[in-house]
Amino acid sequence: QITLKESGPTLVKPTQTLTLTCTFSGFSLSTSGVAVGWIRQPPGKALEWLGIIYWDDDKRYSPSLKSRLTFTKDTSKNQVVLTMTSMDPVDTATYYCAHRSEQWLEFDYWGQGTLVTVSS
Amino acid sequence: DIQMTQSPSSLSASVGDRVTITCRASQSISNFLTWYQQKPGKAPKLLIYAASSLQSGVPSRFSGRGSGTDFSLTISSLQPEDFATYYCQQSYSTPHTFGQGTKLEIK
Numbered sequence: 567q568i569t570l571k572e573s574g575p576t577l578v579k580p581t582q583t584l585t586l587t588c589t590f591s592g593f594s595l596s597t598s599g600v601a602v603g604w605i606r607q608p609p610g611k612a613l614e615w616l617g618i619i620y621w622d623d624d625k626r627y628s629p630s631l632k633s634r635l636t637f638t639k640d641t642s643k644n645q646v647v648l649t650m651t652s653m654d655p656v657d658t659a660t661y662y663c664a665h666r667s668e669q670w671l672e673f674d675y676w677g678q679g680t681l682v683t684v685s686s
Numbered sequence: 687d688i689q690m691t692q693s694p695s696s697l698s699a700s701v702g703d704r705v706t707i708t709c710r711a712s713q714s715i716s717n718f719l720t721w722y723q724q725k726p727g728k729a730p731k732l733l734i735y736a737a738s739s740l741q742s743g744v745p746s747r748f749s750g751r752g753s754g755t756d757f758s759l760t761i762s763s764l765q766p767e768d769f770a771t772y773y774c775q776q777s778y779s780t781p782h783t784f785g786q787g788t789k790l791e792i793k
Contacts, residue, residue, distance in 0.1 A: 603782075612773065612784060612785070612787045613722075613724075613730065613773055613784040613787070614784065615782045615783060617780075617781070626781070628781045629781060664729075667735070670718060670720070670736040671718060671782070672720035672735040673720070673730070673732065673775075674732050674735075674741070676730060677729065
């Protein structure tokens with residue numbers, strides 16, 4: 567059974583760096599073909615794809631956020647970490663991590679999401 | 687980036703109605719198209735992948751079709767639990783963009 571859960575601060579100040587951890591079970595990010603993605607959703611708005619990290623440590627980032635985003639993985643802990651620099655109030659959103667299926671690349675399992683508010 | 691455009695943005699319907707939501711890609715994405723359902727305060731739920739494949743456990747009243755640039759999600763007979771927001775997403779090329787969502791409301 568695959569599960570994922572996001573954790574991290576609920577409140578960050580403008581200009582600070584956000585660090586979120588996705589802890590998962592039921593799969594290994596060292597297995598060929600496996601990937602974990604990050605998605606966010608501002609309150610009342612649509613889903614936004616942030617990026618993805620692959621089993622081989624390859625990463626793809628949203629072009630609009632590439633300069634601010636970093637994904638890392640710790641396969642021994644079954645964790646993926648998102649780091650986003652220079653946080654701004656427009657970055658206030660629920661952040662999700664999700665398991666990406668290997669064949670058609672959809673997100674088949676999602677974490678519950680964590681709301682991050684950017685405010686001074 | 688591939689742009690995904692859903693229509694309509696919102697839709698009012700009654701229990702028992704048949705409804706169709708469309709999603710158009712700005713370039714061909716083959717059938718790398720996924721549909722999700724999201725209810726307030728919850729994570730999205732996978733409904734349809736590969737444009738027309740029903741995810742395990744999803745009721746058969748949901749169906750998807752299309753390939754290339756034009757796709758649709760149909761709910762054959764709306765149930766009370768189907769009132770939610772629906773998103774399409776392409777996974778043909780990164781960034782794997784989402785549509786803007788279609789909010790399905792009770793009439």
